[in-house]
Structures are given as structure tokens and as C-alpha cells.
Amino acid sequence: xxxxxxxxxxTDGTENEPTKTGPEAVREGAFGNARSLSCRECGTEVELGxxxxxxxxxxxxxxxxxxxxxxxxxxxxxxxxxWRYKALLPVPADIEQSPNTEPGxxxxxKADNLGRELGxxxxxVKDDSTNPTNSFKDRVxxxxxxxxxxxxxxxxxxxxxxxxxxxxxxAGARAGIKTVVFIPSNLEKPKQxxxxxxxxxxxxxxxxxxxxxxxxQEIAAEEEGWAFVNVNVRxxxxxxxxxxxxxxxEQLGWRLxxxxxxxxxxxxxxxxxxxxxxxxxxxxxxxxKPYRIFGAQATGCSPVATAYKxxxxxxxPVKPDTIAKSLAIGNPADGIYVLDICRETGxxxxxxxxxxxxxxxxxxxxxxxxxxxxxxxxxxxxTRKLVEAGLLDTSLETVIINTxxxxxxxxxxxxxxxxxxxxxxxxxxxAATGLSS
Amino acid sequence: xxxxxxxxxxTDGTENEPTKTGPEAVREGAFGNARSLSCRECGTEVELGxxxxxxxxxxxxxxxxxxxxxxxxxxxxxxxxxWRYKALLPVPADIEQSPNTEPGxxxxxKADNLGRELGxxxxxVKDDSTNPTNSFKDRVxxxxxxxxxxxxxxxxxxxxxxxxxxxxxxAGARAGIKTVVFIPSNLEKPKQxxxxxxxxxxxxxxxxxxxxxxxxQEIAAEEEGWAFVNVNVRxxxxxxxxxxxxxxxEQLGWRLxxxxxxxxxxxxxxxxxxxxxxxxxxxxxxxxKPYRIFGAQATGCSPVATAYKxxxxxxxPVKPDTIAKSLAIGNPADGIYVLDICRETGxxxxxxxxxxxxxxxxxxxxxxxxxxxxxxxxxxxxTRKLVEAGLLDTSLETVIINTxxxxxxxxxxxxxxxxxxxxxxxxxxxAATGLSS
Numbered sequence: 072x073x074x075x076x077x078x079x080x081x082t083d084g085t086e087n088e089p090t091k092t093g094p095e096a097v098r099e100g101a102f103g104n105a106r107s108l109s110c111r112e113c114g115t116e117v118e119l120g121x122x123x124x125x126x127x128x129x130x131x132x133x134x135x136x137x138x139x140x141x142x143x144x145x146x147x148x149x150x151x152x153x154w155r156y157k158a159l160l161p162v163p164a165d166i167e168q169s170p171n172t173e174p175g176x177x178x179x180x181k182a183d184n185l186g187r188e189l190g191x192x193x194x195x196v197k198d199d200s201t202n203p204t205n206s207f208k209d210r211v212x213x214x215x216x217x218x219x220x221x222x223x224x225x226x227x228x229x230x231x232x233x234x235x236x237x238x239x240x241x242a243g244a245r246a247g248i249k250t251v252v253f254i255p256s257n258l259e260k261p262k263q264x265x266x267x268x269x270x271x272x273x274x275x276x277x278x279x280x281x282x283x284x285x286x287x288q289e290i291a292a293e294e295e296g297w298a299f300v301n302v303n304v305r306x307x308x309x310x311x312x313x314x315x316x317x318x319x320x321e322q323l324g325w326r327l328x329x330x331x332x333x334x335x336x337x338x339x340x341x342x343x344x345x346x347x348x349x350x351x352x353x354x355x356x357x358x359x360k361p362y363r364i365f366g367a368q369a370t371g372c373s374p375v376a377t378a379y380k381x382x383x384x385x386x387x388p389v390k391p392d393t394i395a396k397s398l399a400i401g402n403p404a405d406g407i408y409v410l411d412i413c414r415e416t417g418x419x420x421x422x423x424x425x426x427x428x429x430x431x432x433x434x435x436x437x438x439x440x441x442x443x444x445x446x447x448x449x450x451x452x453x454t455r456k457l458v459e460a461g462l463l464d465t466s467l468e469t470v471i472i473n474t475x476x477x478x479x480x481x482x483x484x485x486x487x488x489x490x491x492x493x494x495x496x497x498x499x500x501x502a503a504t505g506l507s508s
Numbered sequence: 509x510x511x512x513x514x515x516x517x518x519t520d521g522t523e524n525e526p527t528k529t530g531p532e533a534v535r536e537g538a539f540g541n542a543r544s545l546s547c548r549e550c551g552t553e554v555e556l557g558x559x560x561x562x563x564x565x566x567x568x569x570x571x572x573x574x575x576x577x578x579x580x581x582x583x584x585x586x587x588x589x590x591w592r593y594k595a596l597l598p599v600p601a602d603i604e605q606s607p608n609t610e611p612g613x614x615x616x617x618k619a620d621n622l623g624r625e626l627g628x629x630x631x632x633v634k635d636d637s638t639n640p641t642n643s644f645k646d647r648v649x650x651x652x653x654x655x656x657x658x659x660x661x662x663x664x665x666x667x668x669x670x671x672x673x674x675x676x677x678x679a680g681a682r683a684g685i686k687t688v689v690f691i692p693s694n695l696e697k698p699k700q701x702x703x704x705x706x707x708x709x710x711x712x713x714x715x716x717x718x719x720x721x722x723x724x725q726e727i728a729a730e731e732e733g734w735a736f737v738n739v740n741v742r743x744x745x746x747x748x749x750x751x752x753x754x755x756x757x758e759q760l761g762w763r764l765x766x767x768x769x770x771x772x773x774x775x776x777x778x779x780x781x782x783x784x785x786x787x788x789x790x791x792x793x794x795x796x797k798p799y800r801i802f803g804a805q806a807t808g809c810s811p812v813a814t815a816y817k818x819x820x821x822x823x824x825p826v827k828p829d830t831i832a833k834s835l836a837i838g839n840p841a842d843g844i845y846v847l848d849i850c851r852e853t854g855x856x857x858x859x860x861x862x863x864x865x866x867x868x869x870x871x872x873x874x875x876x877x878x879x880x881x882x883x884x885x886x887x888x889x890x891t892r893k894l895v896e897a898g899l900l901d902t903s904l905e906t907v908i909i910n911t912x913x914x915x916x917x918x919x920x921x922x923x924x925x926x927x928x929x930x931x932x933x934x935x936x937x938x939a940a941t942g943l944s945s
Contacts, residue, residue, distance in 0.1 A: 151588055151613065172877055173615050184684060201638050241877030247621055251943055256930050261918050267925035268873040268914060272943055275927035282933035289935045294944055436705040440609055440678030477705060478915040481698050488704035490712035493693050496719035498726045506688055506709055507731055
């Protein structure tokens with residue numbers, strides 16, 4: 072690849088800026104079976120590289136492939152992480168040789184207790200909280216890291232307020248690439264520490280997340296050789312979320328579920344799970360069948376749910392105000408595609424209050440022993456609301472995705488739970504609590 | 509099984525007390541291929557049940573088996589969690605049908621960056637921080653839960669200050685069994701929350717961990733049907749740590765490593781990894797070869813390292829004073845067996861200061877993108893010290909075990925790391941930091 076540029080219609084009003092990586096040639100097979108970057112809107116195909124917007128219509132680019140024939144057995148013989156699906160990702164065939172965090176193949180838990188609570192007969196939880204840095208972001212970052220490496224990027228970077236920062240800093244450390252992570256300077260100390268342990272290039276920016284994001288775009292345009300995972304290598308990055316869909320199908324015994332409930336921030340994850348299901352059908356790896364996809368948002372940042380409920384196509388940006396900070400994207404880039412998919416498949420987009428988010432966290436912890444962050448609480452609570460509204464069919468096999476872990480958002484529930492009793496260290500004191508058989 | 513009692517020579521000076529579970533019969537095959545409980549000291553065998561001390565000599569009981577022939581292929585065809593080794597554990601053949609947290613089969617990471625830092629040519633990190641509640645305790649608790657279920661226990665309980673409490677509360681919630689977790693009342697609020705999310709029967713005890721532990725023994729003696737994971741079902745519980753050894757060997761391609769470095773609290777984990785290696789050799793699943801096992805302690809609680817270095821067999825209890833709280837057992841029950849194993853295999857037991865523990869945490873995070881808790885920092889730092897002392901052979905294949913995750917002990921490093929710069933949200937401000945290429 073020669074030095075290349077891309078333009079992007081930013082959603083936040085900043086100027087479009089070209090971005091570039093180094094001038095070195097890209098090796099044969101660098102992106103596996105990926106053929107090109109293809110515009111979601113007009114279908115224009117451009118060369119694989121650090122581009123993220125269509126040169127014709129400014130639509131978002133996503134990776135297009137020429138898939139070879141592939142069997143279940145070939146996939147099952149692969150490693151117990153996302154690279155078992157490497158033939159379906161924009162990564163080289165020798166990806167396992169490059170140091171990475173080896174994310175994925177997380178638990179798919181049969182959730183009979185939660186199912187009983189929600190009135191769903193056949194419920195599963197796909198638990199991505201057990202990824203290397205405890206969120207699904209390890210999947211997308213692993214794909215972005217591969218692209219950054221193949222494009223000879225010198226710096227691996229992101230703007231973030233949490234999970235993404237952790238995942239980028241950890242993956243960069245392991246890969247031995249210079250990593251620069253940008254965060255708002257008012258971020259809580261524990262969240263800073265959780266990224267700063269991995270990198271000495273954490274940069275605090277005086278401003279909110281939008282300011283940090285704009286700065287990242289500026290830097291991507293100015294600096295040679297920077298790969299911002301969620302800016303100029305975003306098409307590669309986003310493909311990592313497909314592995315959630317692949318794993319759900321494989322772990323169900325190569326079968327698609329009837330219904331899936333997925334949290335919506337930018338909306339990328341939901342669209343990629345759908346893409347994964349479609350690919351599996353096309354490749355003959357699962358039987359074609361109808362399935363419904365549902366989106367989950369927090370009411371304090373629910374532009375997609377609002378549009379869904381209003382029956383409109385346009386998504387009106389909002390200023391987020393919710394405890395579900397990992398979902399707090401007020402102007403979601405893939406929101407319109409989420410609407411399309413949920414409508415086409417017969418799903419819906421729901422939203423819940425912060426109070427319901429907290430209840431959702433506790434419900435999942437107490438029924439299934441899974442401590443989720445606020446995003447997961449949102450998904451559980453939306454599932455309950457979808458059942459109550461009759462939008463989710465309780466007789467159908469349903470999977471909900473837990474994208475992150477509770478220790479990262481401990482404050483959300485710390486006032487709700489605590490000791491049932493505080494006692495002196497004696498059996499008599501214990502017996503007096505009423506907790507003895 | 510009829511109602512049964514067991515006596516235990518407690519290590520903390522409390523009276524021996526009998527413990528009991530319910531009177532119901534135990535089903536055929538409840539403990540898989542386990543034959544009996546066998547005394548480590550005198551070899552006396554007793555019936556499988558809630559016993560933990562030899563009726564003859566008060567020595568510790570451990571599970572003995574009549575193993576069937578088993579092949580690598582049979583194991584590899586099993587689930588991607590510890591139950592792939594169910595034939596080698598005291599659990600029933602249908603264990604996967606019982607709701608449990610499905611722990612294990614965590615990453616074995618090739619750690620070339622850390623290897624370069626430590627001067628070890630061929631280094632691996634077995635990363636148990638990605639277990640369901642983010643520590644190796646999920647393994648042992650899953651085995652204890654099976655025993656509790658098969659013994660018809662009504663309550664699943666433990667005394668703990670951290671990782672064990674999380675694992676017990678989560679596993680109990682998922683299994684739908686009443687769970688009571690005892691903690692010191694002065695435990696930090698975040699650690700309380702991390703257990704209280706799963707259970708409404710968290711009991712705070714005014715006293716230190718020793719007081720809590722004594723109370724647990726009293727309750728186990730008084731109450732019918734309580735299974736305390738680390739008291740009356742301890743022999744079953746402890747077997748779960750064998751899976752760490754099995755996984756290391758399988759993930760290396762059915763080969764034992766040359767050297768393993770393991771943190772030592774009670775010492776149980778180290779003895780069980782050794783037991784696992786011996787079983788794999790006896791079953792013909794790996795080739796017999798010499799290997800060295802090393803123990804790692806924090807200097808502020810290093811009774812085993814002290815005995816090792818003094819060349820004595822007796823372990824003198826200490827009062828713990830270290831940031832490595834998950835290793836802070838002053839009178840380790842399996843300490844003498846750790847000494848035996850480390851001496852017999854040509855290993856050693858080392859200890860490091862709290863400052864070195866902190867450095868170990870950062871070294872692992874920055875070299876491999878793995879954020880460990882203080883126990884892991886201890887192991888990394890001890891490995892470095894063992895290299896410097898010439899006790900660890902840097903030319904041999906070496907595995908270090910990371911038993912838990914850094915978010916649980918954030919305070920240990922929160923003063924050491926932070927932003928490299930705090931800037932205004934502009935490219936010029938960024939360029940002035942010197943972080944641009």
C-alpha cells in the first residue's frame with residue numbers, strides 16, 4: 072500500500088481531514104480474505120487501507136470479502152479465541168503468530184434462573200466480561216491491532232472513557248507498539264489507573280469525550296503512521312464484533328438463535344452480529360432461519376430507541392445523561408442501520424431508566440452469578456421491558472449479550488447492596504441473625 | 509452417605525469440632541472416579557464425605573482415585589472449561605448438567621516481552637484472571653459446589669476477605685443454593701460490593717480474618733447441612749487447582765514445562781499443580797520428565813520462604829503484613845508440602861517486598877498487557893529474584909501462574925501510574941507534549 076488518505080463526514084461538525092499511515096508496502100495476504108472496503112450506502116469499493124468514508128458519497132466503509140469454502144470442522148480445529156474465525160476476518164492467515172491478547176470464545180451460559188425471572192423459556196447469556204480486559208472491546212481492538220501492524224502504523228491510539236482505553240493499552244503493550252490513549256481529564260481515578268498500568272502515554276484532555284474525539288481526528292490527520300482504532304482503522308476494528316455472532320452460533324451447536332438482545336452505543340456491534348449471522352448462512356455453516364434482533368439503550372441516551380418508537384428513520388442526536396457511560400454516544404454512527412435491522416428482522420429497540428439499569432445488574436448477578444457493568448444492566452432491563460410489552464416472544468430461544476464487567480462500574484450498585492448483618496465473632500451472635508438454617 | 513462427622517486439627521488453636529451435612533443418601537457416581545479420602549500423612553482411607561482430617565492421625569485428607577484409562581482425544585473432545593478433566597476430578601459424569609460458573613481453560617500466553625525483561629528464553633503466563641469472577645478461586649469453588657450438591661448441603665458458605673467470597677457468592681447464585689459469605693467488617697467497601705451483588709446473605713464479622721475463620725468452623729460444627737468450601741468440603745475444593753496443571757500441560761501440547769512459579773498462600777495450589785503433573789505422567793498423557801516447582805511469597809507473609817531459606821522443615825507462623833492480601837495466610841496448611849515439593853523437584857521458595865510486588869504488577873501489565881492483582885505481582889517479582897539468584901534456569905521453558913486480576917487491588921498501583929500529560933483539546937497542545945512521533 073502506498074501512503075493513502077481518506078475523508079470522513081464527521082458526525083460532530085468538525086472538518087473532514089485526511090489520515091495517513093506509513094509509506095511501506097503492505098504484504099500479500101495482510102488482510103486475509105478481505106477484498107476491499109465497500110461503501111454501505113453506494114457500494115463503491117476502495118482499496119484496503121486506513122480509509123473509513125466513501126470517496127464518492129461519504130458513506131461508511133466496511134470490509135468486503137471473497138470467502139473461500141470453509142467447514143465447521145476447520146473452524147473447530149482452530150484456537151480457542153477469535154482467531155478460529157480468522158478466515159472470516161480482515162487478518163492474515165498467520166495472525167496467531169503476532170502477540171495479541173487472544174480474546175474471545177467466552178462463555179455462553181444457559182440462563183435458566185434469569186429465564187424464570189423474565190418469563191423466557193429458553194434463555195442464554197453470552198458473557199464477554201471474561202475477555203482479557205473484561206469487555207467485548209478486546210475483540211475489536213485485536214482486529215484493529217492487526218490492521219495497524221499490517222499498515223505499518225507506528226502508534227496505536229484511541230480516544231476513550233473506559234473499556235476501549237483498557238483494551239487498546241493492553242493490546243498495545245503486548246504487541247510492543249507505542250500506544251497513546253486519550254481520555255477526558257475529569258475521568259475517575261480508578262478508570263485512569265486501569266489504563267495507565269499498561270502505558271506511560273496516557274494523555275488527559277481538558278474537555279469532554281467529544282472534545283477528546285475531535286482531537287483524535289485532528290491528530291490522525293496531522294501525524295504520519297498513527298492508527299486510531301475507532302477512527303482511521305475503524306472498518307477493520309468493527310469487524311471484530313462479528314465474532315460475537317459466530318461464537319453464539321457455534322456454541323449453540325451451529326444454529327442461529329431466534330432472538331438476540333444487544334446493547335446499542337454506536338450501534339456497530341448490533342450490525343456486526345447481524346452481518347455475522349448472514350455470513351454464516353451464506354457460507355452454509357448454519358441453516359437459514361428467521362431471527363429477531365433487539366437493541367437496548369439507556370433512556371438518558373436513547374436516540375435510536377426514540378427514533379424506533381417514533382417510527383422515523385432519522386436519528387436526532389442527544390446529550391447523554393445516564394449512568395450507562397459505555398453506551399453514552401449521543402450521535403451513534405450506526406444508529407440508522409440498527410433501526411433497519413431491528414425493523415427488518417421483527418425486533419425492536421427499547422430503553423430503560425438508570426434505576427432499571429441498576430436493577431438489571433443485580434438481577435443478573437443474583438440469578439446467574441454474572442456481575443455486569445451498566446451496559447449489561449441495560450440489556451437485562453430492556454429484555455424485561457420487551458417481554459412485558461409483548462415485543463419479545465418468550466417461547467423462543469433468546470440470547471442476551473453481556474459486554475462488560477461490574478468491577479468497572481462499581482459505583483452504580485455500591486449503595487444498593489451490602490452486608491445483611493454485622494455481628495460479633497460468635498456462634499450465638501450469628502444464630503441471632505436468623506440466617507442459620 | 510449417612511450423616512457424618514469429621515475432626516480437624518485446626519492450625520489456629522481452636523477446638524476440633526465435628527461437622528455434618530444432611531442425612532440423605534449420596535447417589536452412585538456422585539464423586540466420579542474418586543475412591544476415598546486418603547490421609548497425606550498416614551495413608552488411612554476414609555469414606556468420601558464432608559471430612560477433612562484423618563481420624564487416625566489428624567493429618568489432612570485428600571481425594572484418592574481409581575482412574576480409568578483416558579486419552580488426550582477424550583479430554584480434547586470435552587467442553588472448553590475445567591469439566592473437560594471431569595474424569596480426573598471428584599465430580600459426577602453429568603457435572604455439566606448442573607448450573608455452575610464454567611471456569612477454566614484460561615489463556616496460556618507466550619510471554620516473550622516479559623521473558624526478555626527477565627532474561628528467560630522461553631516464558632509463558634497462565635492467566636487465571638479471565639475466570640468468571642476473575643481469579644483461580646472459580647476452579648476450586650466449582651468442585652466444592654459439586655461436592656456440596658452431591659452431599660445435599662443446604663447452605664454453601666465460606667469465610668473470606670476477597671477472591672473466594674466473590675467466587676462462592678457467584679457460584680451459589682447460579683446454582684440456586686443459599687449462600688452465606690462471612691467477611692471481616694472492616695473490609696473495604698468495593699470488596700464488600702463485589703460479593704454483595706451476588707447474595708443477600710453477606711455477613712460482616714467484627715474481627716480479623718482469623719476470627720471470621722474460627723466462626724466458620726464453629727458454624728460448620730453446629731449447623732446441619734452447611735458446606736463451607738474451605739472447611740468441611742476442603743478436600744474436594746482443593747482438587748479444583750489440579751486443573752491449572754492439566755491445562756498448562758495440554759496447552760503446551762501435552763507436555764510438562766521445565767519450571768513453574770506459583771504463588772503460595774495456604775500452599776494448596778502449588779501442591780495440586782504438582783499432583784496434576786504426577787497424575788498426567790501416571791496416566792500416560794504426558795511424557796515423564798523432570799520439572800522444578802518454585803513458590804512465591806510476599807516478604808510480609810513469607811513463612812514458607814523463611815523455612816526454605818533456613819533449610820528447616822518446620823514452618824513458623826507469622827502475622828501477615830503485606831499488600832498481597834490474597835496471599836496473607838500466616839500459618840499455611842500446606843506449607844510443609846510446598847517445602848517438600850520445591851526441594852524434591854529442585855525448585856525454591858522466594859519472597860519479595862511490597863515495593864517489588866508493585867513493580868511486578870506494572871512489569872506484567874506493560875510487557876504483556878495483563879493487569880494482575882498483588883498475588884501476580886508477587887509471582888512476577890519472585891521470578892525476577894529467582895533469576896538474579898541463579899536459582900531459576902533461564903534456558904528452560906518456564907510457566908508463571910497469574911491467579912487474579914488487578915481491578916480487585918487497584919490501590920496497590922494507583923499512586924504509581926497516571927497521565928503522562930494533561931492538555932487542552934488542541935493539536936498544538938498535543939504536539940507540545942513530545943508524544944507526537
